[in-house]
Amino acid sequence: MNVTRGFTGRARVDNPGLPPGQYDAGDDWPVLSAEVTPELAPADWTFRLDGLVERPRTWDWEQAHALPGSAYEGDIHCVTSWSKFGMRFGGVSLDTFLEVVRPHESATHAVAYSHTGYTTNLPLADLTGGRAWIAWECDGRPLAPEHGGPARLLVPHLYFWKSAKWIAGLTLLDHDEPGFWEQNGYHARGNPWQEQRYSGD
Amino acid sequence: MTEQLTQRSTSTGFTPPTRFAVPGRIAVSNRAASVWQTATLTEIRRETPHAATFRFAVPDWEGHLPGQHLMLRLTAQDGYVAQRHYSIASAPDDPGHIELTLDHVEGGEVSGWFHTVAEPGDQVALRGPLSGFFAWPGDRPALLVGAGSGVVPLMSMVRHHRARGLAVPLRLLVSARSPEELIYAREFGAETRPLFTRRAPQGVPVGRMAAAHVAPLLDEQPPGGWEAYVCGSNAFAEHASRLLVEAGQPVDRIRIERFG
Ligand SMILES: Cc1cc2nc3c(=O)[nH]c(=O)nc-3n(C[C@H](O)[C@H](O)[C@H](O)COP(=O)(O)OP(=O)(O)OC[C@H]3O[C@@H](n4cnc5c(N)ncnc54)[C@H](O)[C@@H]3O)c2cc1C
Numbered sequence: 001m002n003v004t005r006g007f008t009g010r011a012r013v014d015n016p017g018l019p020p021g022q023y024d025a026g027d028d029w030p031v032l033s034a035e036v037t038p039e040l041a042p043a044d045w046t047f048r049l050d051g052l053v054e055r056p057r058t059w060d061w062e063q064a065h066a067l068p069g070s071a072y073e074g075d076i077h078c079v080t081s082w083s084k085f086g087m088r089f090g091g092v093s094l095d096t097f098l099e100v101v102r103p104h105e106s107a108t109h110a111v112a113y114s115h116t117g118y119t120t121n122l123p124l125a126d127l128t129g130g131r132a133w134i135a136w137e138c139d140g141r142p143l144a145p146e147h148g149g150p151a152r153l154l155v156p157h158l159y160f161w162k163s164a165k166w167i168a169g170l171t172l173l174d175h176d177e178p179g180f181w182e183q184n185g186y187h188a189r190g191n192p193w194q195e196q197r198y199s200g201d
Numbered sequence: 202m203t204e205q206l207t208q209r210s211t212s213t214g215f216t217p218p219t220r221f222a223v224p225g226r227i228a229v230s231n232r233a234a235s236v237w238q239t240a241t242l243t244e245i246r247r248e249t250p251h252a253a254t255f256r257f258a259v260p261d262w263e264g265h266l267p268g269q270h271l272m273l274r275l276t277a278q279d280g281y282v283a284q285r286h287y288s289i290a291s292a293p294d295d296p297g298h299i300e301l302t303l304d305h306v307e308g309g310e311v312s313g314w315f316h317t318v319a320e321p322g323d324q325v326a327l328r329g330p331l332s333g334f335f336a337w338p339g340d341r342p343a344l345l346v347g348a349g350s351g352v353v354p355l356m357s358m359v360r361h362h363r364a365r366g367l368a369v370p371l372r373l374l375v376s377a378r379s380p381e382e383l384i385y386a387r388e389f390g391a392e393t394r395p396l397f398t399r400r401a402p403q404g405v406p407v408g409r410m411a412a413a414h415v416a417p418l419l420d421e422q423p424p425g426g427w428e429a430y431v432c433g434s435n436a437f438a439e440h441a442s443r444l445l446v447e448a449g450q451p452v453d454r455i456r457i458e459r460f461g
Pocket of ligand 1: 010023024025080270285286287288289302303304305306307308309310311312313350353354458459460461
């Protein structure tokens with residue numbers, strides 16, 4: 001450990017909810033997307049599941065909203081070091097969508113892609129079991145465009161670049177295929193508790 | 202210098218049916234991204250009342266392309282660490298050295314240490330260069346739009362353009378509160394148009410960036426068009442990128458680096 005001369009840092013908070021190297025951003029919600037925020041109306045939003053599934057399918061806004069709702073209450077962690085506590089997201093569990101399309105046994109990974117063309121890869125195991133959502137509400141309000149509205153993928157147990165904004169679909173694959181940040185040096189999985197920020201961590 | 206190595210175009214596997222808005226410009230070195238290196242501060246130069254440039258010796262620096270950033274880490278006696286991203290301000294042709302320019306953020310943990318404690322000889326840890334999508338290898342005409350410390354990665358591009366005597370067109374539109382707050386003011390040349398949002402020199406209007414500033418740049422775009430690079434706070438990035446889209450710049454040729 002190389003101590004930085006004269007650096008004390010702010011008062012330590014004993015916060016077991018804070019993964020290593022992260023800080024609590026409080027009321028701030030930084031935005032870090034690399035592309036122009038799209039003007040995407042709910043009426044133009046669609047969500048598709050395809051690839052290694054039995055019955056590929058596309059939902060529009062109303063069809064997706066007709067599915068049983070599900071909420072996530074908890075924390076989110078961005079690779080740029082901020083975390084936010086006590087967020088409330090509303091939408092539909094990804095399990096509910098997956099039950100409809102029925103993934104093949106051979107499906108092990110997925111690439112999530114946005115209406116902008118942004119991509120990110122995830123193991124299928126991180127998207128099932130009540131750990132991933134398609135979210136369109138945050139703290140009781142429609143999700144703002146700069147935060148991915150009308151709807152984003154939400155996978156809060158991984159760094160937040162995995163939670164693709166303006167989600168357009170997921171393609172299920174039998175192998176891992178790096179997405180946008182993953183091709184730019186970021187970690188394939190991105191578990192904040194293991195500090196998997198960059199490839200090689 | 203690994204420029205030859207890193208200038209390979211990024212190989213893409215999965216191609217989404219949606220438009221790929223921001224393909225990476227270069228492939229990045231996974232090794233550079235994962236190894237912490239020790240950087241020794243060699244010089245501090247004041248730029249404005251709130252910003253200063255910090256020059257470091259980093260003996261094993263692999264080299265970078267203009268526009269890339271790095272992650273910097275400070276460690277306290279008890280093991281507590283603070284890490285933040287900073288854009289690289291210097292041009293690539295400076296082996297073993299890099300320069301960062303930091304705004305002094307009110308109450309800022311890391312920028313506060315740099316502005317009130319740091320002296321030449323101090324050592325910090327960093328890893329990088331990171332991220333290939335905002336990199337500019339100097340190949341395509343570049344329209345650079347920044348505000349505040351958002352000018353930092355854009356300045357690396359301007360410096361590279363100059364150092365190499367590149368013929369490819371490059372323009373910089375930069376917004377600052379006042380002439381005193383304009384980072385790198387002495388270094389700008391004919392490629393740059395500064396705008397002032399609070400106070401301007403005599404005869405120069407005050408105001409935020411508007412369509413009238415952006416339109417002339419799109420009118421004079423070179424054959425094949427501009428590659429646009431926008432950098433600054435999220436509020437500025439949203440505003441400037443919207444102006445560019447309204448002026449006719451294709452969305453898939455706008456790259457945005459938001460400082461959060
Ligand atoms: C890709 C990228 C490139 C960047 N490049 C540059 C660059 O070239 N130059 C540059 O100057 N900046 C750059 N930044 C911003 C930089 O990373 C830091 O965010 C910035 O320096 C502030 O860090 P800090 O530690 O000084 O402030 P922080 O301590 O993070 O504080 C920021 C603000 O939040 C408040 N705050 C945050 N946490 C707490 C807390 N726990 N308690 C109380 N208050 C809190 C502070 O009071 C302050 O107002 C870049 C960011 C990104 C993402």
